[in-house]
Amino acid sequence: MAGGCSTWKSVFTPTKPTLSWKLTLPKTTLPSLRKTTKRFAVFATFISSKPTVLVTEKLGEPGLDLLKNFANVDCSYNLTPEELCSKISLCDALIVRSGTKVSREVFESSGGRLKVVGRAGVGIDNVDLPAATEHGCLVVNAPTANTIAAAEHGIALLTAMARNIAQADASVKAGKWQRSKYVGVSLVGKTIAVMGFGKVGSEVARRAKGLGMSVIAHDPYAPADRACAIGVELVSFDEAISTADFISLHMPLTPATSKIFDDEAFSRMKKGVRIVNVARGGLIDEEALLRALNSGIVSQAALDVFTEEPPAKDSKLVLHENVIVTPHLGASTAEAQDGVAIEIAEAVVGALKGELASTAVNAPMVPAEVLSELAPFVSLSEKLGRLAVQLVAGGSGVKSVKLTYASARGPDDLDTRLLRAMITKGIIEPISSVFVNLVNADFLAKQRGLRITEERITLDGSPENPVEFIQVHIANVESKFASAISDFGEITVEGRVKDGKPHLTKVGSYGVDVSLEGSILLCRQIDQPGIIGKVGSILGDENVNVNFMSVGRIAPQKQAIMTIGVDEEPSSQVLKKLGDIKAVEEFVFLKL
Numbered sequence: 001m002a003g004g005c006s007t008w009k010s011v012f013t014p015t016k017p018t019l020s021w022k023l024t025l026p027k028t029t030l031p032s033l034r035k036t037t038k039r040f041a042v043f044a045t046f047i048s049s050k051p052t053v054l055v056t057e058k059l060g061e062p063g064l065d066l067l068k069n070f071a072n073v074d075c076s077y078n079l080t081p082e083e084l085c086s087k088i089s090l091c092d093a094l095i096v097r098s099g100t101k102v103s104r105e106v107f108e109s110s111g112g113r114l115k116v117v118g119r120a121g122v123g124i125d126n127v128d129l130p131a132a133t134e135h136g137c138l139v140v141n142a143p144t145a146n147t148i149a150a151a152e153h154g155i156a157l158l159t160a161m162a163r164n165i166a167q168a169d170a171s172v173k174a175g176k177w178q179r180s181k182y183v184g185v186s187l188v189g190k191t192i193a194v195m196g197f198g199k200v201g202s203e204v205a206r207r208a209k210g211l212g213m214s215v216i217a218h219d220p221y222a223p224a225d226r227a228c229a230i231g232v233e234l235v236s237f238d239e240a241i242s243t244a245d246f247i248s249l250h251m252p253l254t255p256a257t258s259k260i261f262d263d264e265a266f267s268r269m270k271k272g273v274r275i276v277n278v279a280r281g282g283l284i285d286e287e288a289l290l291r292a293l294n295s296g297i298v299s300q301a302a303l304d305v306f307t308e309e310p311p312a313k314d315s316k317l318v319l320h321e322n323v324i325v326t327p328h329l330g331a332s333t334a335e336a337q338d339g340v341a342i343e344i345a346e347a348v349v350g351a352l353k354g355e356l357a358s359t360a361v362n363a364p365m366v367p368a369e370v371l372s373e374l375a376p377f378v379s380l381s382e383k384l385g386r387l388a389v390q391l392v393a394g395g396s397g398v399k400s401v402k403l404t405y406a407s408a409r410g411p412d413d414l415d416t417r418l419l420r421a422m423i424t425k426g427i428i429e430p431i432s433s434v435f436v437n438l439v440n441a442d443f444l445a446k447q448r449g450l451r452i453t454e455e456r457i458t459l460d461g462s463p464e465n466p467v468e469f470i471q472v473h474i475a476n477v478e479s480k481f482a483s484a485i486s487d488f489g490e491i492t493v494e495g496r497v498k499d500g501k502p503h504l505t506k507v508g509s510y511g512v513d514v515s516l517e518g519s520i521l522l523c524r525q526i527d528q529p530g531i532i533g534k535v536g537s538i539l540g541d542e543n544v545n546v547n548f549m550s551v552g553r554i555a556p557q558k559q560a561i562m563t564i565g566v567d568e569e570p571s572s573q574v575l576k577k578l579g580d581i582k583a584v585e586e587f588v589f590l591k592l
Ligand SMILES: NC(=O)C1=CN([C@@H]2O[C@H](COP(=O)(O)OP(=O)(O)OC[C@H]3O[C@@H](n4cnc5c(N)ncnc54)[C@H](O)[C@@H]3O)[C@@H](O)[C@H]2O)C=CC1
Pocket: 122, 123, 143, 146, 147, 150, 195, 196, 197, 198, 199, 200, 201, 218, 219, 220, 221, 222, 250, 251, 252, 253, 256, 257, 278, 279, 280, 304, 305, 328, 329, 330, 331, 332, 430, 431, 432, 433, 434
């Protein structure tokens, strides 16, 4: 398509920077932008008139048709990693599903030509995102088109498991007729815990209600009113796993959720519980699940996803008689695959044209000049967002966030979009499978009903520093740490950059000072001698290294807030010991 071709070229010439570049840059950096974009003009001169898109896994025809209107499309399935690496230097875009590992080597082998990776689905754990970003390659996904398919597959596994469909089918086909062996359990009136009440989880909940089940859900970040609207009660992790007859997993795989279902979690479940997993295999410690199946804690499991895919042929879990499995089929319906194919083809074509991608999952290149000035503030912003959201009590539902920037710079000299995006990233990322960046932060906040407003405080004095301090306020929520609620009734955290390092300088209405590295403990206590020593020795006894400590108080002998930076995560016993100190009124552990 001729139009497509000319638009493609214009994206990579200095005269017409892409929308994402424009969004990134404050006015003051425009000369450096011109310098940076020159390198795009260089490769624009030797690419062919049509871009080339490599598709390495089966993609629906409607998506392929869309791509073919714009690009040369090379469908090469089942490539070895070496074959992928050797082909990639001839490609401008790559489209994959969950079966292709897009490793650092792929980006390195592309010689800078690969501009977009499209993941035709939700999870992007098979794409090396840091490597993509380092190589200036945008990664986009298709987050909505397979939601219903995944939810339906979850329900299919739930019912098949409860009625032993797979085992009974195999038995009849083997010439047997074992009616009493395959007596199942009924779903009606049973309690199902939906772990992760996002797009797929809420659709599963809706369907389980239709089956007459009582539905509870655990999702610390889902708004209670959304759950309430479909008659679902949001409960704590412990309550969910200890009261449910069935547990269905729908949370993303993140460092916080990796192997969240371990021996300890299984030991707290109701004996005979049944588990469905159509999310990610890595959520479950598979060895622990096998032990729980063998001991009878878990009576059945239905698994679509595995830590390693495909799992080993002799996997004891897969071969277990009380386990039914499918080969990662959650998204595999004709309808979902057509939808995903269209969604990803549009996103890839749009990205190749330089349009702003609403489903971008990594940052496009941020010019070094902008980053070097804003770098410590970027890091501060993400950490403040991450801290603020962890202070929210589960089930509150974050809806309204206000960001305050105090700066001596004029509005035109300070582009807060990168800071806002990083605060949004800090708020959303710990609770979601999505990756947030400058391109998609506002879109994701909006999609989640998160209203983010910004306010400037103009300071007198030298505008050397882009920002003096940043505050994040979360309104209309309860806090796990009551002292984090300011006089205005909002969770408030404030940070500054000191000696190039991000510091937390205010929590609620209390002035504090702690360097934001490692993790932190916030502790409110009666101001009296000896507390610092007690806390220090409890942490020291457990080899938890304190890297920073400060105490801010309202008035002598009244309350004080102690902020403690720690290098290691304290165990639950240590946290309990801290809570047992008489003068300690409340405390919270926050991961950065
Ligand atoms: N088997 C398959 O073929 C498919 C699998 N998936 C997987 O299903 C999962 C869910 O996908 P979506 O619903 O589209 O994502 P989503 O982002 O809409 O929902 C995830 C939900 O999990 C919640 N969450 C985050 N941390 C949590 C925690 N520690 N405990 C409880 N909840 C937590 C989030 O607040 C969010 O509401 C993902 O892992 C995705 O990769 C999705 C589609 C197909």
